[in-house]
Amino acid sequence: MDLTVGANLFFWTTDATRGFYDRLRAAPVARIVVGEVVCSKRLPFWEHDIPLILASLREAGKEVALSTLGLITLNRERAKTRDLFDMGLPVEINDITALKHLPEGTPFWVGPLVNVYNEGTLAYLARRGATRICLPPELPLKSIAALCKAGNDAGVAVEVWGHGRLPLAMSARCYHARLHDRAKDNCQFICNADLDGREVDTLDGQAFLSVNGVQTLSAATGCAAYYTEALAEAGVSALRLSPQTGDFAGLCQGYADRLAGKISAADLVAKLLPEAPGGRFADGFFDGPSGSDWQHPLSA
Numbered sequence: 001m002d003l004t005v006g007a008n009l010f011f012w013t014t015d016a017t018r019g020f021y022d023r024l025r026a027a028p029v030a031r032i033v034v035g036e037v038v039c040s041k042r043l044p045f046w047e048h049d050i051p052l053i054l055a056s057l058r059e060a061g062k063e064v065a066l067s068t069l070g071l072i073t074l075n076r077e078r079a080k081t082r083d084l085f086d087m088g089l090p091v092e093i094n095d096i097t098a099l100k101h102l103p104e105g106t107p108f109w110v111g112p113l114v115n116v117y118n119e120g121t122l123a124y125l126a127r128r129g130a131t132r133i134c135l136p137p138e139l140p141l142k143s144i145a146a147l148c149k150a151g152n153d154a155g156v157a158v159e160v161w162g163h164g165r166l167p168l169a170m171s172a173r174c175y176h177a178r179l180h181d182r183a184k185d186n187c188q189f190i191c192n193a194d195l196d197g198r199e200v201d202t203l204d205g206q207a208f209l210s211v212n213g214v215q216t217l218s219a220a221t222g223c224a225a226y227y228t229e230a231l232a233e234a235g236v237s238a239l240r241l242s243p244q245t246g247d248f249a250g251l252c253q254g255y256a257d258r259l260a261g262k263i264s265a266a267d268l269v270a271k272l273l274p275e276a277p278g279g280r281f282a283d284g285f286f287d288g289p290s291g292s293d294w295q296h297p298l299s300a
Contacts, residue, residue, distance in 0.1 A: 001232045001239065003029040003255055004159055006111070006134070007037045007067040007092070008243040009167065009212055011192045014046045020243065021053045025060035027249045028256035030238065032057055033092050035067030035084075037113070038170075039213045040077050042189070054089065065090040068098045070113040071170040071214065090131075099128060107131045112161055112240065113170065117143070119150040126154035134240050137161035137222055138168075138285050141230060148235030157237040162255060164242025165197060165210060165277060166218040166291070175200075175211040187213075195245050196277035207278060208292075218292065220282035223272065226265040226296045227286050228258055246275035266297055273298060 005024060008017065024032060034053055036043045050066075057064050066084050069077055072095045082101040084091045092109035093099065102108060110133040116122055122133060133156055135147060144160055151158040176198065177187035197210035199219050207219040224231065224239060231239070239259075241252060254271050257263040263271075273281060284293030 001228070001236055001259055003162070003252060003259070004134070004238045004240045005029050005032045005252070006164070006240050006242045007033040007035050009037055009165075009215065009217070010195055010197065010243070011039070011042050011045075011189065011213065012195060013192070014049060017046050018049055018053070020248065021057060023249045024062070024252070025056060027252040029062065029241070029252050031063035031065065033065045033067050033109075033111070035092075037067050037070045037094055037111070038215045039174075039191070040069060040074070040080065041187075042191075042213075043080070063090075065092045065109050067092045067111060068094050070094040070111075070167075071172070072097050073172065092132075092134075102129070105129065110134065112136050113167055116147065119146065122147055122150045122156065123154060126151075126156050130156055132157045132159065132237075134159040134161070137166045138291055141227070141234060141286050144231065144236065145234035152235055158235065159238040159240050160224065160231055160236045161222055162224045162239030162241050163251065163272070164222060164240075164244060165220075166222045166282070166285075167215065167242075168209070168218060169216040171214050171216070174214050175216070176213050179211070199278055207280070210278070218282060219278050220280040220292055220294070221276040221278065222285075223269065223276075223281040223283055223294075224286070225255075225258060225268045225272075226283060228265070230286075232259075244275070244277055251275070269296070269298060 092111045094111040094113040107129045112134045148158045174184040176191045180190050191213040197212040199207050200209045202208045210217045258268045281294050285291040
């Protein structure tokens, strides 16, 4: 089992984005997904840097893929999706409608926003040319094991969400804009004020979700530190680490050490918790009563 860095879900400055990927050149990860997943309005700020980022990561020996949007609705978004398949690199689809633009016989990856919940869906995607699938984060260990077996039978590598706020939903409406009394078409890119998403509390003040433009995420950060052995035994090929602010290259090193048996789960959690957005971890989807649960010590 190795490590994949997923596409950055948040809206950072161009300089911050360039610096983030530059630091990943030396990180102990096998592959990196690059591209805009959440909002096509963000893309013009950094799309001209994407070829340079890709070239730099490939020069450093990383396998790279381009990501589609998670919700493709506009003609210009469909055109951008078609263009991705002409770049000669693997494309990770996060909206099933992207398959309409896929040239016949072209291999592709599947991201965690596509609902691959059963063996039938996995087999269909494999027949269409999927070579790598990152499962959605809300699956329990039993389902993960069944899908890993199906993936092995179909020749598809199966990834599982390893770290990061959990992607839960996409909407045509921009919650971030509405929180600031702005229309979606005049949002003024307010999502760049919350570099890891903005938490949303329940009426009794409990942090429940976070919003990131048109995307809803968990408030807590998903962390698979205590499940690496179980996931490897289930047949998972890679853990997916989702970009966040702070020392992300150090986060990648921590998970690499965990996979290599150089650090305990408790020590990894103690190392990573101080930089977790919201200051909370969750791992309940694996075997807990609810996805927001955390069932382990928070310090070594």
